[in-house]
Amino acid sequence: MAATxxxxxxxxxxxxxxxxxxATREFAEHGYSGARVDEIAxxxxxxKRMLYYYFxxxxxxFVAVLEQAYAAIRAAEQTVDVDHLDPVAAIRALAExxxxxxxxxxxxxxxxxxxxxxxxxxxxESLAAINxxxxxxxxxILRAGREAGVFRADVDAVDLHMLISSYCVFRVANRHTWQxxxxxxxxxxxxRDGYRxxxxxxxxAYLTG
Amino acid sequence: MAATxxxxxxxxxxxxxxxxxxATREFAEHGYSGARVDEIAxxxxxxKRMLYYYFxxxxxxFVAVLEQAYAAIRAAEQTVDVDHLDPVAAIRALAExxxxxxxxxxxxxxxxxxxxxxxxxxxxESLAAINxxxxxxxxxILRAGREAGVFRADVDAVDLHMLISSYCVFRVANRHTWQxxxxxxxxxxxxRDGYRxxxxxxxxAYLTG
Amino acid sequence: MAATxxxxxxxxxxxxxxxxxxATREFAEHGYSGARVDEIAxxxxxxKRMLYYYFxxxxxxFVAVLEQAYAAIRAAEQTVDVDHLDPVAAIRALAExxxxxxxxxxxxxxxxxxxxxxxxxxxxESLAAINxxxxxxxxxILRAGREAGVFRADVDAVDLHMLISSYCVFRVANRHTWQxxxxxxxxxxxxRDGYRxxxxxxxxAYLTG
Amino acid sequence: MAATxxxxxxxxxxxxxxxxxxATREFAEHGYSGARVDEIAxxxxxxKRMLYYYFxxxxxxFVAVLEQAYAAIRAAEQTVDVDHLDPVAAIRALAExxxxxxxxxxxxxxxxxxxxxxxxxxxxESLAAINxxxxxxxxxILRAGREAGVFRADVDAVDLHMLISSYCVFRVANRHTWQxxxxxxxxxxxxRDGYRxxxxxxxxAYLTG
DNA sequence: GATGAATGAGGATTCATTCAT
DNA sequence: AATGAATGAATCCTCATTCAT
Numbered sequence: 001m002a003a004t005x006x007x008x009x010x011x012x013x014x015x016x017x018x019x020x021x022x023a024t025r026e027f028a029e030h031g032y033s034g035a036r037v038d039e040i041a042x043x044x045x046x047x048k049r050m051l052y053y054y055f056x057x058x059x060x061x062f063v064a065v066l067e068q069a070y071a072a073i074r075a076a077e078q079t080v081d082v083d084h085l086d087p088v089a090a091i092r093a094l095a096e097x098x099x100x101x102x103x104x105x106x107x108x109x110x111x112x113x114x115x116x117x118x119x120x121x122x123x124x125e126s127l128a129a130i131n132x133x134x135x136x137x138x139x140x141i142l143r144a145g146r147e148a149g150v151f152r153a154d155v156d157a158v159d160l161h162m163l164i165s166s167y168c169v170f171r172v173a174n175r176h177t178w179q180x181x182x183x184x185x186x187x188x189x190x191x192r193d194g195y196r197x198x199x200x201x202x203x204x205a206y207l208t209g
Numbered sequence: 210m211a212a213t214x215x216x217x218x219x220x221x222x223x224x225x226x227x228x229x230x231x232a233t234r235e236f237a238e239h240g241y242s243g244a245r246v247d248e249i250a251x252x253x254x255x256x257k258r259m260l261y262y263y264f265x266x267x268x269x270x271f272v273a274v275l276e277q278a279y280a281a282i283r284a285a286e287q288t289v290d291v292d293h294l295d296p297v298a299a300i301r302a303l304a305e306x307x308x309x310x311x312x313x314x315x316x317x318x319x320x321x322x323x324x325x326x327x328x329x330x331x332x333x334e335s336l337a338a339i340n341x342x343x344x345x346x347x348x349x350i351l352r353a354g355r356e357a358g359v360f361r362a363d364v365d366a367v368d369l370h371m372l373i374s375s376y377c378v379f380r381v382a383n384r385h386t387w388q389x390x391x392x393x394x395x396x397x398x399x400x401r402d403g404y405r406x407x408x409x410x411x412x413x414a415y416l417t418g
Numbered sequence: 419m420a421a422t423x424x425x426x427x428x429x430x431x432x433x434x435x436x437x438x439x440x441a442t443r444e445f446a447e448h449g450y451s452g453a454r455v456d457e458i459a460x461x462x463x464x465x466k467r468m469l470y471y472y473f474x475x476x477x478x479x480f481v482a483v484l485e486q487a488y489a490a491i492r493a494a495e496q497t498v499d500v501d502h503l504d505p506v507a508a509i510r511a512l513a514e515x516x517x518x519x520x521x522x523x524x525x526x527x528x529x530x531x532x533x534x535x536x537x538x539x540x541x542x543e544s545l546a547a548i549n550x551x552x553x554x555x556x557x558x559i560l561r562a563g564r565e566a567g568v569f570r571a572d573v574d575a576v577d578l579h580m581l582i583s584s585y586c587v588f589r590v591a592n593r594h595t596w597q598x599x600x601x602x603x604x605x606x607x608x609x610r611d612g613y614r615x616x617x618x619x620x621x622x623a624y625l626t627g
Numbered sequence: 628m629a630a631t632x633x634x635x636x637x638x639x640x641x642x643x644x645x646x647x648x649x650a651t652r653e654f655a656e657h658g659y660s661g662a663r664v665d666e667i668a669x670x671x672x673x674x675k676r677m678l679y680y681y682f683x684x685x686x687x688x689f690v691a692v693l694e695q696a697y698a699a700i701r702a703a704e705q706t707v708d709v710d711h712l713d714p715v716a717a718i719r720a721l722a723e724x725x726x727x728x729x730x731x732x733x734x735x736x737x738x739x740x741x742x743x744x745x746x747x748x749x750x751x752e753s754l755a756a757i758n759x760x761x762x763x764x765x766x767x768i769l770r771a772g773r774e775a776g777v778f779r780a781d782v783d784a785v786d787l788h789m790l791i792s793s794y795c796v797f798r799v800a801n802r803h804t805w806q807x808x809x810x811x812x813x814x815x816x817x818x819r820d821g822y823r824x825x826x827x828x829x830x831x832a833y834l835t836g
Numbered sequence: 837g838a839t840g841a842a843t844g845a846g847g848a849t850t851c852a853t854t855c856a857t
Numbered sequence: 858a859a860t861g862a863a864t865g866a867a868t869c870c871t872c873a874t875t876c877a878t
Contacts, residue, residue, distance in 0.1 A: 002305075008272070010233075019344070030240070030241055030242065031323075031326050031327075032240070032242075032243070033239070033240055033242035033243035033244075034240075034241070034242035060360060068239065110326060112383065112386055113322050113325065113326055113382070114240075114326060115385070115386055116322065116382055116383055116384070116386055117240050117319060117323060117326075117384075118240075118383050119385050120384075120385025120386050120388060120389050121385075123385070123386060123389035123390075124403065125389075127390055128389065128390055128391070128392065130358060131390040135391065149379065158391050159404075159407060160392055160412075161369045161391075162376075162379065162380070162387070162395070163376065163381075163407075163411060165379065166375045166376045166379030166383075167371075167372065167375045167376075168382070169288060169379060169383065170371065170374065170375030170378060170379065171326055171371070173322070173373070174374075174375075174378065175325065176324070176325045176327075176328050176329025176330075176332070176416055177321055177324055177325055177329050177330075177332060178371070179329060180329050180332035180334075180336055180337065181336055181337055181340040182340065182370075183337065183390060184338070184367055186371070194242050195368075201415060201418070202372060202411060202414075202415045203283075203418030204275075205411075205414040205415045205417075206411045206415065208418075209292050209410070209413075209414030209417075209418055
């Protein structure tokens with residue numbers, strides 16, 4: 001039998017997890033400055049004191065929240081396998097998966113917006129490693145497409161990732177101003193398929209054009 | 210008849226303008242919650258009391274800042290004329306102008322991010338009218354392209370506007386997390402032309418593909 | 419009739435004065451770190467908020483307390499005139515006045531001890547000017563004594579001031595440890611005259627020896 | 628028989644000694660209230676818990692620190708033998724030794740200041756016994772001087788000890804405020820000899836005057 | 837209309853200490 | 858005897874706002 005953690009440690013992990021969960025919601029909801037440490041503590045089974053015990057400060061807690069959010073998002077992405085498809089189908093599938101993924105995680109997108117408002121000052125160095133696979137997968141598809149002669153040759157994987165991300169992120173992140181300016185709900189259910197297809201079309205047209 | 214404002218009123222306008230200018234910087238810099246009313250007042254020639262006198266509350270001031278920011282941005286956009294070009298050249302020109310425009314106004318983009326974090330609750334209704342021309346211009350280009358048989362027929366002007374905006378906004382708004390995750394500066398001067406061309410290519414390929 | 423201050427300003431001064439008075443007691447009693455801002459506010463007719471409004475921080479308040487304490491002590495000293503006495507009588511009178519003065523102001527001595535524990539980091543520059551007269555007076559007496567041929571010629575006024583101060587300060591400042599170590603109350607009323615005379619003897623013997 | 632302490636006890640003594648050493652520095656540096664139990668523990672190879680285990684409380688630790696500091700200081704003083712000198716030379720030698728001794732132990736002087744701020748409430752009773760020899764030695768010199776007819780007869784040993792101590796302590800303890808008030812560094816190396824001689828002169832003049 | 841002074845309510849954080857084994 | 862984890866109760870400070878003229 002594998003070594004079992006002592007009861008204590010599991011409590012510790014569970015409590016930290018609970019704090020992170022509640023803090024994620026609070027930060028995503030109100031931004032870094034708008035989030036209230038008291039509020040986070042109150043919605044937890046522990047006290048504000050424990051929050052400081054585990055995370056040191058409001059800032060330390062936010063860093064932990066960001067770290068966990070990125071880890072969760074990349075873990076979810078990893079599950080997808082698109083390598084066996086032909087290049088065109090693969091890149092469309094990847095774009096569409098990214099599309100659905102963003103729609104499913106609005107809190108993550110809000111956290112990223114918030115972190116950018118704070119000029120990325122809470123981004124741990126470890127995050128770069130976590131995100132590398134996303135680009136590598138695109139790289140593999142691009143290479144296959146170039147070798148098959150169906151993709152233009154001058155496209156960089158990071159830049160294509162940006163093209164896909166910008167579309168997916170904007171739809172979620174800028175939903176509210178877009179609604180006010182153009183009276184259009186970017187997340188309306190009856191438009192979702194259209195937007196998803198549009199993204200695939202954009203990416204494929206660009207790569208094969 | 211020329212407006213003959215009394216001396217008082219001109220003072221009033223100048224003071225309000227100064228407050229708005231300082232407040233725009235403060236809100237863009239620190240977010241809504243992070244912005245400090247004291248700080249704004251201090252960087253102004255008036256007092257905090259006047260700020261409340263003119264704008265009622267921190268929220269009222271933020272609404273005024275947003276309103277002014279949108280008005281300024283659309284006024285600048287209006288000066289561009291792309292209608293006389295052929296559809297492909299016109300849409301590329303428009304996309305590239307939008308690209309440069311966003312790069313030139315990072316504070317505006319930050320304010321929009323901030324407002325989206327706050328779920329668009331400070332967006333005045335009047336803003337819809339201000340932004341309509343941007344879509345109408347795209348509409349005109351799309352129609353010309355469709356009639357000339359060079360554009361696909363199923364593209365909506367608002368959606369194309371989103372495609373262009375998302376790319377331009379993301380580059381500025383998500384610069385910091387992107388730098389941390391992929392070690393790439395999206396605003397590096399030596400990549401600007403490449404990114405601008407890429408956007409044009411994307412849009413044209415999509416429309417003509 | 420002289421200009422009368424507006425009612426408001428007098429309130430302000432009175433309130434600040436009250437805060438300083440209470441803060442002086444609290445700092446003298448518990449030291450800088452041991453003093454409680456809440457406690458000071460509570461013993462005042464104002465709120466803790468006003469304390470920060472007027473003095474900015476606990477540290478700002480402590481600086482103000484020190485400044486006022488030094489000003490008060492030197493103002494009291496100034497009232498004494500010893501210049502018309504012969505040098506020996508004058509220096510003895512000055513020493514004895516200093517002696518009584520210190521005994522009468524134990525809180526001041528405590529504040530000075532506390533400030534020395536904090537390495538003098540709260541001493542305003544203005545204090546040097548306030549204290550110059552004390553040395554100048556000694557200087558005048560020393561000069562007269564040297565000219566009369568009754569004092570040794572190599573004594574510096576600041577150093578003689580230190581000799582006198584050290585004796586007077588120690589009696590008050592180190593009272594408690596002295597009591598514990600030697601079972602002697604340095605401030606016992608029935609020893610006061612003896613200690614006062616001893617100081618005069620020490621100073622006169624040194625100068626005339 | 629040589630003491631054969633069990634290994635455990637020696638560990639215990641070593642740990643306690645380390646805690647005391649670190650705590651002495653921390654209390655001397657920041658005062659009683661300003662000292663941080665966490666900080667002390669962190670600079671030790673043990674944990675905060677052990678500190679409570681051995682000393683019971685912050686106060687208990689401070690009492691132990693004081694006790695040890697007094698013991699160390701008196702032990703050092705004891706090594707000096709001045710009894711074989713003639714009374715005038717002996718008292719001057721003793722004063723000058725005390726002078727050097729204080730300069731060499733500023734932390735001890737700071738601890739004593741701190742304890743006096745706290746009204747001597749942490750002074751263990753045992754300290755009286757430790758300090759008795761200091762006075763007894765002065766008593767012997769005074770008696771010899773009186774019998775030789777070179778000293779005045781009305782001087783008490785404790786009081787002479789105070790005269791010497793006050794001068795030596797003040798120079799170290801009040802260094803910082805003196806610097807700020809009179810722009811003079813009482814511990815400047817090039818003044819040390821002068822101050823030491825001055826003390827001897829003062830004491831001898833008083834006793835023989 | 838214009839303004840210097842004042843403030844209630846809340847905000848992040850720290851402190852010495854004890855629990856549970 | 859020895860100890861890693863946990864914590865109640867403060868502690869200093871700040872914020873948007875309003876009072877009183």
